[in-house]
Amino acid sequence: MGVFLSLLKKELRTCFYSPIAYVVMFFFWILTGGNFYWLLINLAHGESLTSASQWMFSGFVLPFAIPVIVPLITMRLFAEERKLGTLEALLTTSVKVTELVLAKFFGAFIFYVVLWLPAIAYTCFQIKLAPAEVTGFPDLGALQAGVLGVMLVGALYIAIGLFMSTLTSNQIVAAISGFAILIGSLFVSMYMAYTAQSQSIRIVGQYYSSFAHMMEFSRGIVDSRVVVMYLGHAAWFLFAAVRVVEGRRV
């Protein structure tokens, strides 16, 4: 545990010392801020509660922004260490690969959580302006579900990005392959879920479409099937990453 914590600490230090983190943060905060401002404009004109709560974490921008942002966070994780040769050094110590992968995963995940913090600040502003008991918005339950949804989607995406990063020593390659997989799967699953002709393809698409899931989460629906899907697949990608890194040890 001590090893894990020190690894995590080191991971966070590297993360928050890198300028790229702040570039990502800057642009993502503009996006979430703009998204929330757009929501406020709609609310000023009157908006149905369902659409309003869906806009909080979903809408037209955020589901597409997350798969762009996440590979930027994760590309560094293993690729950088491999390039600098520090990974080989680490692997010669008694550090368990699982611990190492988990530390890197949670390091990136904590940064991802920090990315979402302003969303809570926006809600506080809004509650101050118009109390939730009066307007019925934001609904705290729906907010919790929305946060859970964002975290689950993030966990899976980060696991995928981390796995991509273990495959190469080039950060750019890691980032671009991450984009390709995340955005590709987002669009393919959206296409399958919404416009495919065959019913069975649609069902599969709906099972994997994080766009559809975010819509559900942000209006307060937590479905065990979706939660299991995210956690299971995230765990699988982490396991695959562990095997890849272990392969380098030999």
Added chain:
Amino acid sequence: MKRFLTNLNSIVAVLLAFVLVQMIGFVALRNPVRVNLSGRTYYQLSEKTLNLLKGLEHEVRVTVFFQEEHALHDDVKNLLKEYEYQSRNIHVEWVDPARDVALTKKLAGQYGLNEAQVVVFDIGENFRVVKQTDIAEMQRVKGIKEPVITAFKGEQAFTSAIYGLIQGDTPKVYFLVGHGEQRITDFDQMAGYSDIGTALLQDNLDVQELMLSGEKGIPEDAAALVIPGPSKRMSPIEVEMIEDYLSRSGRVFILLDALKETGLEPMLERWGVELRNDIVVDPENTLRGSDVHIRRYNAHPICMEMNSIVQFILPRSIMPPELADGSSEDRPSVVPLFFTSEKSWSEMQVEEPTAKFEPEKGDMAGDDRERPISLGVAIERGASETMLDVQIRPSRMVVFGDSDFVSNESMVGGNQDLFMSALNWLLEREELIAIAPKPIEEVRLSLSRSELRKLFWINVAVIPGVAMVFGLLVWARRRK
């Protein structure tokens, strides 16, 4: 070699893990738990629906014909998700009429649809069509082109449809033919009755034509008999058959046209309908002169829900009897359904080229407070609450003073609704299951322009600015 084996080992392990993940996912799929954390009950199913879905043994195929851009699309989708979650026997299929043209055409042919934005419930041998007007209450607001949705009653509509389907009985409605009636097999664009026939089929009714000659009486399985605008005299024997059926708790819907003698008159008189050999003229509520727009409805289950205008074409008056002396058990209760305006009158001199109100020649004014001119009545006999233990089904009859108002050409405004409503009253098919509609929940924040501007700067400039400042600090430190 050793490296190869380790790699192979890893690949196999990863693949096995993938299979394991899918297996766990499959178990989760079969045992779903769905929680609604938000405090809203907008899509929450009522107890009635839950009970119905729990005991649902039929496979119900739900086909939704809705464009994604439609205002009700999301509501229908979210609601049907709850249905799907509650019962494994509900299978929802989405068809976008604008995109899946071929499939839409195929299914539209199968279900006889002639409009988009409907939901079809199908259990194999039977199906039911739920229209968007059943799913939401809409209101026209001045200045807005699209009607504004005021309440969402999807659950009521869907649950009633499923309930009606699994009940299984399709009431048989006979349309009388043989006396120059309007025919449901007539697809003429103007005078045909095929559209209303289709509407009845979609409403889970069995529709058949009935020729009385050669029959001993009205068939036993008749849930209702419609006599749509006969233009020739019926023989007394036929009228006797009809009256006999009616007296045995029968349900008869008669549509009479002006200036046509049908032979039904003596029977109608016995049942308390006063017929005049007239045409009703209403200069206030007409477009072409020959049509009469009905706006005044009486309080009766048939017209309770009517809120759009009904257009009758050259109607005749159908009046309740002038003197209602005493109220004996056996007397049918005759209730007028709708009236023409106060400026209207019942014109008796139908041969004269110009219609003019001449009371001395027998014309009747519409502004009579005691007896306004009515164009339709609902008659019920034997519906007494003081009956002992025996519940006898009452006889019911509806008489309208026009038959053209539901011909293919005239299915405008509320015409079809009025017809269906009258038929449903006859069949005692009032709402199968009553679930309160949900008012649309709208949030509106009162934000001034300056407040919005302030929030814009905070959200889009100040908060990202924090990230920039930190970034610059880190950058500066690293340069040292």
